[in-house]
Amino acid sequence: MSRPELRTPRTPRLSRLSRPARANLIALPLLIVVGLVWIYPFLWIVAGAFKTQTGLFTGGASLMPDQWNFDNFRRAWVDAGFSRYFFNTILYAVVSTVIELFKSALCGYIMARYEFPGRKFLHRMIIATLFVPVASIIAVVVIFQFITNWNVWATTGPWSSVSKGHRCTSPRTTPPTTSW
Template identity: 70%
Template sequence: MTRRGRANLIALPILIVVGVIWIYPFLWTVSAAFKTQAGLFSGGANLIPDQLDFSNFERAWVNAGFDRYLLNTVIYSVSSTLIELVKAALCGYVLARYEFPGRVLLHRMIVATLFVPVASIIIPQFVLVEQLGLLNTRAGVILAMSGSAGALYVLLFTGFFSSVPSDLFDAAKMDGAGFLRTFRLVLPLAKPIIAVVVIFQFVSNWNEFNIPLVFTLAQPDLQNLAVGMLSFKGEHAVDWTGFAAGMTISFAPMLVVFLIFQKYFVNGLAGAIKG
């Protein structure tokens, strides 16, 4: 057996153990969503429910109002992801393909924002949204959620568009294509980067807690799933099985999005690391 084969033989069991440890909390949460309250505490770490209880999902969906929270979460996540995608793609395209005064300085400032904690800008965001008259509205939440990690996405698009052969842009210019038309022509080539941005931003927005909570204090009906999880915490007790059912409901859309974009996502990450 070759040295590489022996290394793989040792690494494979280790990776399997690490994978099981990593995925176990997720599997336990899904299992807990089908357990009774008594079965949850008596079962311990067991993943097999002693008795199936589907009423947990009913409490999460109807009593806790997860139908409303799910709708809000979908609206916030999809809208802010589309805004962030268009914004980052356009900015990256301009930085990669156009020379203008202050371009290098702007690029460095974008890189510098990577080191600014997202939580530190929530107060300026709150003031801005309030002055725009969008506080306690869906538009205000979407606006605040659309600029959380933009710098990283801009850098990804900048690196991609910089690697596109100049002949493609020259041919488009000779055909009379303007700025937006050329952008539309080359954007489909960036599918791997688009997949990375969509997955990262969608998952981040789906799990966002602070912005939907702070920006909708006067309108609880506009809160998302992450904030809605507080519904399971009572004054003296916590509905843990209902909470697990709510978490399971929240997991599903993220898994669907990842499965749809996983092919391009892996290629995008590989390209970003290579670049």
């Protein structure tokens, strides 16, 4: 006589997934939608480079230009002086990268080689600054300047003494009040 086989009841397929896998089933479609919403303006700008001026303003949100126009690139490079801007960007990027590499190598050597008071704190501060992009700080200052109509660049930083005379004799400036 054969023994009857014990069968376990079949569970639905979804419940067999682990909890992180179920969370991924919810998060992935949401992230795809958010990604498309974020990438669309970039694609629209790239497509706009190939449109004529009238096509750009009358084309709406379409990505494909009615008439492909490559003259925009020539006008930007020659007429608008983009070649000079491009050279300045390359020069700035190379020089700042070399300087930053040199400073980082010196700092890394000192931090790894020597024990000194405040070393752990300094290390933590260096790591913390890696997570704050400088571009976001500049964007906040520009937005603040736009909202308040206050020249932040001339009143703060080491260049304020250059733009307003000697620091001790320059009057203290306050942001103007806005009537909103």
